[in-house]
Amino acid sequence: MKIHEYQAKQLFAQYQVPVPDGRPAFTVSEAVTAAGELGGYPVVVKAQIHAGGRGKGGGVKLAHSAEEVEALAGQMLGMTLKTHQTGPEGRIVKKLFIEAGQKIEKELYLSLLMDRATATVVIMASRDGGMDIEEVAAKTPERIIKVHVDPLMGIQGYQLRQVGFDLELPKAAMKGFSSLLSNLYRFFVANDCSLVEINPLILTADDQVMALDAKVDFDSNALFRHKDLLALRDLDEEDPMEVEASTYNLNYINLDGNVGNIVNGAGLAMATMDIIKNAGASPANFMDVGGGASAEQVENAFRIILADPKVKAVLINIFGGILRCDVFAKGVVEAAKKTGVTVPVVVRMEGTNVAEGRQILADSDLNLTSASDLADAAQKIAAAVN
Amino acid sequence: MSIFVNKNTKVLVQGITGNEGSFHTRQCLAYGTRIVAGVTPGKGGQKMDGIPVFNTVATAVKETGADASLIFVPPPFGADAVMEAADAGVSLIVAITEGIPIMDMVKVKQFLSTRSCRLIGPNCPGIITPEECKIGIMPGMIHKKGHVGVVSRSGTLTYEVVDQLTKEGLGQSTCIGIGGDPVNGTNFIDVLSAFEADPETHGMVMVGEIGGSAEEEAAAYIQAQVTKPVVGFIAGLTAPPGRRMGHAGAIISGSSGTGEAKIKAFKENGIHVCENLGRIGRICKEIF
Numbered sequence: 001m002k003i004h005e006y007q008a009k010q011l012f013a014q015y016q017v018p019v020p021d022g023r024p025a026f027t028v029s030e031a032v033t034a035a036g037e038l039g040g041y042p043v044v045v046k047a048q049i050h051a052g053g054r055g056k057g058g059g060v061k062l063a064h065s066a067e068e069v070e071a072l073a074g075q076m077l078g079m080t081l082k083t084h085q086t087g088p089e090g091r092i093v094k095k096l097f098i099e100a101g102q103k104i105e106k107e108l109y110l111s112l113l114m115d116r117a118t119a120t121v122v123i124m125a126s127r128d129g130g131m132d133i134e135e136v137a138a139k140t141p142e143r144i145i146k147v148h149v150d151p152l153m154g155i156q157g158y159q160l161r162q163v164g165f166d167l168e169l170p171k172a173a174m175k176g177f178s179s180l181l182s183n184l185y186r187f188f189v190a191n192d193c194s195l196v197e198i199n200p201l202i203l204t205a206d207d208q209v210m211a212l213d214a215k216v217d218f219d220s221n222a223l224f225r226h227k228d229l230l231a232l233r234d235l236d237e238e239d240p241m242e243v244e245a246s247t248y249n250l251n252y253i254n255l256d257g258n259v260g261n262i263v264n265g266a267g268l269a270m271a272t273m274d275i276i277k278n279a280g281a282s283p284a285n286f287m288d289v290g291g292g293a294s295a296e297q298v299e300n301a302f303r304i305i306l307a308d309p310k311v312k313a314v315l316i317n318i319f320g321g322i323l324r325c326d327v328f329a330k331g332v333v334e335a336a337k338k339t340g341v342t343v344p345v346v347v348r349m350e351g352t353n354v355a356e357g358r359q360i361l362a363d364s365d366l367n368l369t370s371a372s373d374l375a376d377a378a379q380k381i382a383a384a385v386n
Numbered sequence: 387m388s389i390f391v392n393k394n395t396k397v398l399v400q401g402i403t404g405n406e407g408s409f410h411t412r413q414c415l416a417y418g419t420r421i422v423a424g425v426t427p428g429k430g431g432q433k434m435d436g437i438p439v440f441n442t443v444a445t446a447v448k449e450t451g452a453d454a455s456l457i458f459v460p461p462p463f464g465a466d467a468v469m470e471a472a473d474a475g476v477s478l479i480v481a482i483t484e485g486i487p488i489m490d491m492v493k494v495k496q497f498l499s500t501r502s503c504r505l506i507g508p509n510c511p512g513i514i515t516p517e518e519c520k521i522g523i524m525p526g527m528i529h530k531k532g533h534v535g536v537v538s539r540s541g542t543l544t545y546e547v548v549d550q551l552t553k554e555g556l557g558q559s560t561c562i563g564i565g566g567d568p569v570n571g572t573n574f575i576d577v578l579s580a581f582e583a584d585p586e587t588h589g590m591v592m593v594g595e596i597g598g599s600a601e602e603e604a605a606a607y608i609q610a611q612v613t614k615p616v617v618g619f620i621a622g623l624t625a626p627p628g629r630r631m632g633h634a635g636a637i638i639s640g641s642s643g644t645g646e647a648k649i650k651a652f653k654e655n656g657i658h659v660c661e662n663l664g665r666i667g668r669i670c671k672e673i674f
Binding site: 085114116117119120121134138150151152189192194219220221222224225251253255263264265266267268269270271273274275276277278282283286288291292319320321322350351352373374375376377378 | 406461462485486487488489490491492493495496497511523524525528538539540541542543544545546549566568569593595596598599600603619621622623624625626628629630631632633634635636640641661662663664665
């Protein structure tokens, strides 16, 4: 689960990770008031969306007076911000963060993330802050500092020193940096983060280090033990169809093709999307109803897919294991009755109780095309949309 | 022969009295698996379909000599269940549970590095040696005894592959789902090396997906150490970057973990790549 920069910084402050003084603002007048409270200009007006690259997209601007804050806030609130991470459709800006301007001596990079291969928390740092870190890693890998932390031991003093010295920080900034990194690690572990990224981390003219930006992603699987964090979820940043699907425990992702698909199991769902593409069509979504879905969940899944105006045909691909084919077929029939089906539907079912499942569909008077296997299903679905 | 499990494996089920636990225990029993004990804290002394239930794994092992455990407990208690089994001396732990926090799993992984046991999963369908032993949730009837080893990060996608193999007349030595989480116990290389050493396994199918670099590492291992033919498949070539595709581990982060990179690694390391899932059975028939 992602959160906004202003929320991440509020959490940082609770963990004594230094951040500039700042206030969130949801209206122009709130922005002006917030700027007035910061004790001087310039201030920075920052659009709050769940995507990186905001600066380049025009979502981060400096203001030297209350009038400038008013003008910039007016421009930004409601604008569609496009960055390399939002896709061409962009995101509508609904929230701003007004922050005190800083005298920057140097921009650095610092992040903590879970390293899958070693099952450790890895600290990544670089003297090349403010840049795309993937680009730095690709072109100049020697400029990336990596330190692995054993999750049972926690971060050690020598590791803090190693990162600080490798970043070539001035002696006067070393103590502040050690404390920042140690507190950031504490924050990461205590809140089950999967990523914490500060880009840039700045060194000021008076040798202070602070987080000028903050990107935080939490492990969704761990949210059951962080009820307080759930309040930080911003549904404005999520696709409304995906939000609806999540309330039924369906794994759904909205894509831009025209073939809707319903599959049980994440791996098979991905492979089904690939098959649709291979056949010359394009998937409109990823939809995994899970291994043990109920008829009601299947019904909701089918209804969500059918409600998507870009869907011109639907491919249903079920390999019945725990989810029995008859249960699945009942869900499809119920949803079709309630919603009405106006697009071609190709069904491929295999596995537990497949004969009963096929019979239920055959008896339903629904206009369904059945496919004998995956290759057949792919051909039929491509023919339906092309 | 087979790898990791056979008809002599004695299994205990952690979470045996829950919905999923009891349902799949019955399925495993019906398949012929020797399930000797169940564990549900607080329900010690009860029986489920004649199987004795214990309060702790340690007691269950002491009383029944179980050497494998099948775990169905809910995600908040998943890591604890794995460590309990490891501490009780169980040598094979199969964790079906989906949704264990990654912070718990990294700790478990460090913990297990000091024990001599194998963890399969979590978030996996389990392991089956056809016609001998099924420790997991896969539909038993699609499997057939034979000489193809199957290893996969997925559940239903594995069933699809196995079903096609069986329909082509290709039986399986052992099929293992290693799980869809970013941090898991047994990895591709562990399984590939066991298949390579198993005389009954003549060829292998490896089913990967986007996210992480396990497939790339396995491909390099195959080039260096595996002499038997390997067919590879990768799911998720059409997946958008930055989105979690159902499995916690199936995510393209920046430029890492893409399907294209994995297929390239497969091709460069002598793995037969199947680009169309609908044909994987036929491709295996041609190669094995």
